Amino acid sequence: MTEGMVMNLVRLLLYLVGMIGFAAFNAAYLTLLERKQASWMQLRRGPTEVGPWGLLQPVADGVKLMSKQLLLPRDVDVPLFLLGPIMVVVPPILCLVTIPFSETLVARNFNLGLLMIFAFGAISTFVLMLAGLASANKFSSIAAARIVAQNIAYEIPLLVIVLSLVMSTHSFNLHTIVDQQAGGFWHWNLLRLGTNPLMPVAFLIYFICLLAESNRAPFDMVEAESELVAGVFTEYSGMGFGLFFIAEYVNIVVGCCLATILFLGGWHCPFGLLPGLHWFLIKMYALCVMVVWVRWSFPRTQFYGLLNLSWKILIPLALANLLLTAVMLKLF
Amino acid sequence: MTIDLSPEKVYPVVSALLFAGVAGITLLGAVVAASARRLVYSVSGLALSFVGLAGIYLFLQSPFLALMQILIYIGAVCVVIMFAIMLADVVEEKSARPRALLAGIACFLVAAMLAFALIVLIGRTAWMPKAVQVNTGAVQDIGRALLTRFGFAFELISVVLLLAILGALVVARTGRGNNRE
Structure with missing residues (x-):
């Protein structure tokens, strides 16, 4: 074995361990962030018992989930039921592979990275629906039907927005997209009004679609605990249930990373000082806090409201944005 | 060793x-x-x-x-x-019920014939030499080919999709009208 191959294998293994660790850490501590922030917004104290300020709460949660029995209800379709939680975690973790966290910290600088993330995101819709159908439960089936309607409706504006962004960046490579935004915050895609005056609107549409695609409140029709018990997750217990939540939080992280890269200049500093990993993480976690903030501020919408928002407002806006970008590119 | x-x-x-x-x-x-x-x-x-x-x-x-x-x-x-x-x-x-044996055999025969024909076809086709292939399937090349060389097919596909959308709308509309009456 040559030196290069060994280095490649070691690099591969290190990134694999790093990705899974990063995903697990985020899943664990975003739940704590969610609970702390919710309690802060509702004038409560949240988890305080386990560790200082409740910092060990995620560990306790994990131990609890792992020690619970994995129940298999009688009428369940066993292979698909068991495959659901496993397959739902894999795509978001794979998405992390192509995300450039800083100038040098990227597992695989893939030319079509942006496209890859959306392709793998599409798989998780399918898997969530399979899990719902395999559960042999009315609530799960209704939730599965909702997932399809919701994810198809919001995938269209999301892809159209990203398409108009790609038209102005000329690249699917996330590293290149960040590189183009070097300098101060006025170089960020969010404020590149020269190529498209509607850029801030595009960011807003992206953010709404991010909430809907990762099934977060106010669009959490998949879970909707006041209507559907726990939606798709109703029949799952123990770590099977836990895996769905890990997937949800990793999806949020991937979505926020993508927003940081596409609109907020990635690892570049707003004032052109000290670019690096820390700026990426600050922007990414600020967006995560915003996602949680939205969840605890707005009530769940009705399902028709959800679909109307997408088909009647977001899609026409996204298409107008696409057209405007094309016109601006042609004129200037 | x-x-x-x-x-x-x-x-x-x-x-x-x-x-x-x-x-x-x-x-x-x-x-x-x-x-x-x-x-x-x-x-x-x-x-x-x-x-x-x-x-x-x-x-x-x-x-x-x-x-x-x-x-x-x-x-x-x-x-x-x-x-x-x-x-x-x-x-x-x-x-x-167990699937009919005769139907199974017939299906197998048809599939085998199709596979045989395809293999023969693959064997006889004069494939393009490697150098002529679109370079590494890059997005730019695919886009250029779609809008120039295959422009006609591209536009035809969009017409087909438009018709499909219109058809879906027609079906959905009549369904709604019948329910109301």
Whole structure:
């Protein structure tokens, strides 16, 4: 074995361990962030018992989930039921592979990275629906039907927005997209009004679609605990249930990373000082806090409201944005 | 005995193994799709087969096609088929009667003939030499080819899609009107 191959294998293994660790850490501590922030917004104290300020709460949660029995209800379709939680975690973790966290910290600088993330995101819709159908439960089936309607409706504006962004960046490579935004915050895609005056609107549409695609409140029709018990997750217990939540939080992280890269200049500093990993993480976690903030501020919408928002407002806006970008590119 | 692990020796073996794996997944998915009793399994098999096909595209150095295969065929086509199954509420016969032997043999014969014809065709076709292939399936090249050389086909496909949308609208409209009366 040559030196290069060994280095490649070691690099591969290190990134694999790093990705899974990063995903697990985020899943664990975003739940704590969610609970702390919710309690802060509702004038409560949240988890305080386990560790200082409740910092060990995620560990306790994990131990609890792992020690619970994995129940298999009688009428369940066993292979698909068991495959659901496993397959739902894999795509978001794979998405992390192509995300450039800083100038040098990227597992695989893939030319079509942006496209890859959306392709793998599409798989998780399918898997969530399979899990719902395999559960042999009315609530799960209704939730599965909702997932399809919701994810198809919001995938269209999301892809159209990203398409108009790609038209102005000329690249699917996330590293290149960040590189183009070097300098101060006025170089960020969010404020590149020269190529498209509607850029801030595009960011807003992206953010709404991010909430809907990762099934977060106010669009959490998949879970909707006041209507559907726990939606798709109703029949799952123990770590099977836990895996769905890990997937949800990793999806949020991937979505926020993508927003940081596409609109907020990635690892570049707003004032052109000290670019690096820390700026990426600050922007990414600020967006995560915003996602949680939205969840605890707005009530769940009705399902028709959800679909109307997408088909009647977001899609026409996204298409107008696409057209405007094309016109601006042609004129200037 | 020392094993020679130089890149020239290892890479062909690895790529052959990868190809075998990808082709195996495609075939396995196809067999599941064709032989499953429950429709849910058929669609899952189809999705698995699509994943394998995406792998083959990747193997042929065309990552753009591979990703589009996953994005469109799994993310849209499979999901919509599954949705249709859920809406149609198919009564799934758990203890379906054993399939007719004669029909099985006939199917096998037809499939075998098709496979034979395809293999013969593949053997006889004069393939393009490697250098002429679109370079590494880059997005720019595909886009240029779609809008110049294959422009007519591209526009025709969009007309077909437009007709499909209009048809869906017509069907949905009449359904709603009947309910109201």
